[in-house]
Amino acid sequence: MKKQITFTLNGHEVSAEVESHRMLIEVLRDTFDLKGTKLGCGQGECGACTVLVDDLNVDSCLYPAFEVEGRSVTTIEGLVGEGNRLHPVQEAFVARGGIQCGFCSPGMIMSATALLQETPSPGDAEIKRGISGNLCRCTGYVQIIESIQEAASRMQEQAD
Amino acid sequence: MTTKFSFIGTDYPRPDAPDKAAGKAVYIHDLVRPGMLFGKIKYSDFAHARIKHIDTSKAERLPGVRAVLTGDNTPLVRYGFIKDNFVFKRDKVRQYRDEVAAVAATDPDTAAEAVDLIEVEYEDLPGVFDPEEALQEGAPLIHETDGRGRPKKDNRVPVPWKFVAGDVEKAKQASAYVAEDRFETQLIQQSCMGTAGCVAEFDLQNNLIIHTKTQIPFLAQNDFNQALAAMGLKGKNSRVIVPTLGGSFGTGLDTHGYEYIAILLAHKTGRPVKIVLEREEEFITLSPRQPTRSHILQGCDKEGKLTFREIRMILDNGAYTSWGATTPSVMMLPISSIYRVPNVFFETEIVYTNNTYCQAMRGYGNPQAAWALECNLDHLAEEAGIDPYELRHRNRNIPNDLTPMGLNITSCGHEECLKTVADRLGWKDKRGKGGGAEDGKARGVGMASLFHVGGSGRVYRSDGSGVIMKLDDFGNVSVIAGGIEMGQGFEASLGLAAAEALGITPDKVKVVTGDTATCPWDVGTHASRGAFTACNAAIMAADKARQKIFQLAAEHFMPRIQFKEKRKQKKDPEYQPADLDYERLLEPGDFDMRENWVFLREDPDHPLLRLRLQEILREAHYKEQGTMVVTEAFYDPCNQMLDMKTCRGNMSAAYIFGTQGAEVEVDTETGKIKVLRFAAAHDVGQVLNRQTIRGQIYGGVMTGIGYALSEEYKTDHGRNLNPNFLDYKILSATDVDFPIDVDCIETHDEEGPFGAKGVGEPGLVPTAPAIANAVYDAIGVRIHSLPITPEKVLAALKGEKV
Numbered sequence: 027m028k029k030q031i032t033f034t035l036n037g038h039e040v041s042a043e044v045e046s047h048r049m050l051i052e053v054l055r056d057t058f059d060l061k062g063t064k065l066g067c068g069q070g071e072c073g074a075c076t077v078l079v080d081d082l083n084v085d086s087c088l089y090p091a092f093e094v095e096g097r098s099v100t101t102i103e104g105l106v107g108e109g110n111r112l113h114p115v116q117e118a119f120v121a122r123g124g125i126q127c128g129f130c131s132p133g134m135i136m137s138a139t140a141l142l143q144e145t146p147s148p149g150d151a152e153i154k155r156g157i158s159g160n161l162c163r164c165t166g167y168v169q170i171i172e173s174i175q176e177a178a179s180r181m182q183e184q185a186d
Numbered sequence: 187m188t189t190k191f192s193f194i195g196t197d198y199p200r201p202d203a204p205d206k207a208a209g210k211a212v213y214i215h216d217l218v219r220p221g222m223l224f225g226k227i228k229y230s231d232f233a234h235a236r237i238k239h240i241d242t243s244k245a246e247r248l249p250g251v252r253a254v255l256t257g258d259n260t261p262l263v264r265y266g267f268i269k270d271n272f273v274f275k276r277d278k279v280r281q282y283r284d285e286v287a288a289v290a291a292t293d294p295d296t297a298a299e300a301v302d303l304i305e306v307e308y309e310d311l312p313g314v315f316d317p318e319e320a321l322q323e324g325a326p327l328i329h330e331t332d333g334r335g336r337p338k339k340d341n342r343v344p345v346p347w348k349f350v351a352g353d354v355e356k357a358k359q360a361s362a363y364v365a366e367d368r369f370e371t372q373l374i375q376q377s378c379m380g381t382a383g384c385v386a387e388f389d390l391q392n393n394l395i396i397h398t399k400t401q402i403p404f405l406a407q408n409d410f411n412q413a414l415a416a417m418g419l420k421g422k423n424s425r426v427i428v429p430t431l432g433g434s435f436g437t438g439l440d441t442h443g444y445e446y447i448a449i450l451l452a453h454k455t456g457r458p459v460k461i462v463l464e465r466e467e468e469f470i471t472l473s474p475r476q477p478t479r480s481h482i483l484q485g486c487d488k489e490g491k492l493t494f495r496e497i498r499m500i501l502d503n504g505a506y507t508s509w510g511a512t513t514p515s516v517m518m519l520p521i522s523s524i525y526r527v528p529n530v531f532f533e534t535e536i537v538y539t540n541n542t543y544c545q546a547m548r549g550y551g552n553p554q555a556a557w558a559l560e561c562n563l564d565h566l567a568e569e570a571g572i573d574p575y576e577l578r579h580r581n582r583n584i585p586n587d588l589t590p591m592g593l594n595i596t597s598c599g600h601e602e603c604l605k606t607v608a609d610r611l612g613w614k615d616k617r618g619k620g621g622g623a624e625d626g627k628a629r630g631v632g633m634a635s636l637f638h639v640g641g642s643g644r645v646y647r648s649d650g651s652g653v654i655m656k657l658d659d660f661g662n663v664s665v666i667a668g669g670i671e672m673g674q675g676f677e678a679s680l681g682l683a684a685a686e687a688l689g690i691t692p693d694k695v696k697v698v699t700g701d702t703a704t705c706p707w708d709v710g711t712h713a714s715r716g717a718f719t720a721c722n723a724a725i726m727a728a729d730k731a732r733q734k735i736f737q738l739a740a741e742h743f744m745p746r747i748q749f750k751e752k753r754k755q756k757k758d759p760e761y762q763p764a765d766l767d768y769e770r771l772l773e774p775g776d777f778d779m780r781e782n783w784v785f786l787r788e789d790p791d792h793p794l795l796r797l798r799l800q801e802i803l804r805e806a807h808y809k810e811q812g813t814m815v816v817t818e819a820f821y822d823p824c825n826q827m828l829d830m831k832t833c834r835g836n837m838s839a840a841y842i843f844g845t846q847g848a849e850v851e852v853d854t855e856t857g858k859i860k861v862l863r864f865a866a867a868h869d870v871g872q873v874l875n876r877q878t879i880r881g882q883i884y885g886g887v888m889t890g891i892g893y894a895l896s897e898e899y900k901t902d903h904g905r906n907l908n909p910n911f912l913d914y915k916i917l918s919a920t921d922v923d924f925p926i927d928v929d930c931i932e933t934h935d936e937e938g939p940f941g942a943k944g945v946g947e948p949g950l951v952p953t954a955p956a957i958a959n960a961v962y963d964a965i966g967v968r969i970h971s972l973p974i975t976p977e978k979v980l981a982a983l984k985g986e987k988v
Binding site (some may be wrong): 029057060061062064065066067068069071072074101102103105106110112116117119120121122123125126127128129131132135153154155157158159160161162163164165166167168169170171 | 197199200202203205206207208209211212213215216299376377378379381382430431432433434435464465590672673674675877878880881884885886887888889910911912917918919920922923926941
């Protein structure tokens with residue numbers, strides 16, 4: 027079965043004809059050519075495919091594409107501002123060594139963004155819980171946690 | 187702290203990070219070529235079976251299918267370390283993952299559907315899944331013939347390793363104390379977050395262009411060229427292009443079946459063919475790390491001086507042979523040379539079974555060796571009644587020492603590593619005092635050390651790395667290197683080294699890697715060698731570039747400054763030109779360059795007597811009979827290949843040391859182990875990039891803790907039982923619930939670039955034995971096999987041997 031879906035993607039209204047068994051990640055990567063969202067496992071276990079749907083972080087590999095009808099989806103590309111200006115969370119990951127091979131980074135950054143929207147000054151335990159669904163094989167997480175702490179303070183400064 | 191460097195040792199952010207943070211880096215998964223088809227592989231349903239018939243007719247009829255290949259309609263393409271593997275199995279399958287057929291189709295769904303339509307008829311054969319059983323008489327033969335077609339009599343892989351120094355039997359008799367143990371390590375999977383894959387295509391001259399996930403583009407080029415010859419395309423060339431890698435951890439040291447299959451499909455269809463492994467497929471079909479069984483004895487005299495070390499090890503090779511069969515050559519380094527020991531015996535047996543075949547993983551055999559060696563060393567300390575730290579300290583490695591294997595230790599920070607970890611853990615106060623477990627929570631501390639190549643490792647005839655420096659007339663420098671960025675920070679350290687050596691700022695450097703057609707030759711990014719060899723090559727290339735820049739400066743410096751002074755006067759008639767000796771004759775040796783400025787050595791701070799690098803480059807490009815500044819260098823370290831008969835030779839130009847220690851809490855009711863603190867002190871020679879070196883050590887430690895406590899690639903008669911991250915447990919952020927102290931000990935190696943040594947692998951080498959030794963300190967029982975699960979702890983507490 028195919029259906030026309032309409033939703034907001036990184037701030038723009040878009041629509042696409044989608045088959046019923048397609049997951050959100052397929053529509054993002056193949057229909058809209060947004061390759062920043064990564065497919066790490068396809069089973070919702072690694073978090074590489076994390077995107078925001080109405081500000082909540084979800085595994086786009088398990089999220090049926092039909093379900094985004096009328097909702098707002100933000101991908102890693104959507105965090106980047108005009109003139110390739112990185113979002114404070116992205117900036118903090120760059121500044122503090124939160125990125126190595128980078129394959130988990132888009133999903134990790136989306137989870138961190140969701141966390142900081144909900145909890146602007148998270149403690150260590152909250153940060154670890156916030157990214158517990160995002161696996162990383164390179165970093166051992168230490169500099170990712172430091173990056174999120176840095177992002178929190180950068181965003182606080184911007185808000186003040 | 188003052189430093190003689192401008193950029194080396196700083197935490198300058200990685201140049202590749204912004205694109206990765208923005209989701210703009212292009213991994214193999216993201217690559218699309220015009221007209222691209224999607225390949226999919228049909229794997230064996232049996233661990234050991236004769237192929238009777240393959241029916242591809244239904245698959246061929248499926249709309250969208252462009253090619254179906256099997257051993258029946260393709261040339262025989264052999265591959266692997268001893269060429270015992272071949273693309274598409276013809277006579278029989280020897281492991282579950284054996285490739286029997288493949289399709290190319292216009293979309294991934296059609297390709298998957300077509301693979302399901304291929305019918306293969308098998309005749310099941312008895313299999314053998316235990317390496318010791320495989321060695322017994324009458325065991326099923328995995329290979330009836332070897333890579334050259336000669337009959338095989340048994341399941342031994344013909345890659346024997348044996349090292350003997352001194353007289354172990356005599357030393358054993360003379361030892362005051364001897365400890366004997368048997369240890370095992372499990373299969374584990376590298377678990378790159380980005381799965382493996384490639385896109386293969388041919389140009390109209392039948393040359394191959396392959397984008398692929400590899401750490402060895404130039405050796406892969408050789409492998410693929412051999413495959414082209416086998417396909418009847420002798421003399422044709424392969425161009426290997428490496429996309430952004432989603433981790434690699436040793437998986438890119440060999441070429442793989444899926445790459446050859448993509449090549450065959452691309453040749454057959456005349457279109458680009460992409461094969462990317464799905465996660466479950468990667469778990470099942472990508473080779474994991476070798477499991478080992480070790481029988482170890484070590485002895486010491488009354489004072490605790492080591493007298494001998496004897497290790498016999500069996501490695502389960504699986505069904506085919508990768509470069510992983512050479513891991514014992516790296517095991518041999520710590521076994522012969524960590525802690526000073528005069529008498530050594532080490533022998534391995536590598537055995538074919540019907541299990542999945544194994545390959546390299548970060549550490550390359552060293553974690554398996556360290557596991558046996560460092561656990562047994564604690565046992566010996568107990569036999570001798572000596573504190574394990576004290577025993578290690580008495581036998582520690584020292585600088586400027588020649589080991590029984592002929593390893594020439596130059597810089598060595600082993601003592602400082604041991605002391606640092608002991609201090610971090612509060613060893614004196616805690617060792618031997620956390621047991622008792624009145625509340626059911628016993629605490630203990632333990633440590634273990636590592637010895638590894640730190641100055642590359644000559645496993646091939648060449649150990650070289652090429653670098654080209656190309657300067658443009660804006661003062662930018664392309665540093666074109668043959669090494670590979672796979673996440674470890676190669677570009678970050680090379681960029682800093684190039685900037686430092688040349689005298690420019692890092693923002694002016696663009697590191698270019700990953701294309702055999704444009705990058706200089708490099709043997710590969712393995713053995714913790716990437717930064718060591720490439721940065722040394724960059725220093726050499728930078729020296730040449732500076733010479734050329736200073737020659738140009740001698741010619742153009744004063745005239746250019748005079749020109750600029752006149753120009754200022756033209757703009758502002760009031761301006762008084764500086765009273766300088768514009769006719770002065772200058773020599774190249776009069777100049778220096780720092781942070782993009784060329785100036786006179788004798789007067790580095792003169793406000794007028796200096797030019798931007800780009801001004802000199804423009805003069806060079808635009809003058810009559812102009813010139814350019816492009817230099818190259820090939821660094822091949824002063825190390826030796828092993829003599830295969832004696833297993834002796836100075837494999838590396840420098841050696842790296844480290845000690846790791848853990849404090850753990852063991853719940854004696856549940857068997858659960860909680861790490862309370864972890865300390866990692868590594869002799870790194872010199873920190874090149876402080877941010878990336880910390881990342882390497884933290885990442886190594888956490889992978890090492892996974893190896894110690896949770897990771898196990900489980901199989902039943904050769905079939906993988908946990909091909910997903912739910913059942914195969916790599917650690918998550920919530921597992922980092924303890925402090926990790928990372929100390930970089932700087933010993934400034936003479937051969938290292940700015941004094942640095944390799945540090946890519948060591949972070950995970952001694953992690954598991956450090957934890958096991960801490961567990962022993964806590965509960966007084968020793969776990970002999972990895973991972974150390976709660977079930978094993980409980981069984982050990984009941985007196986069972988695990």
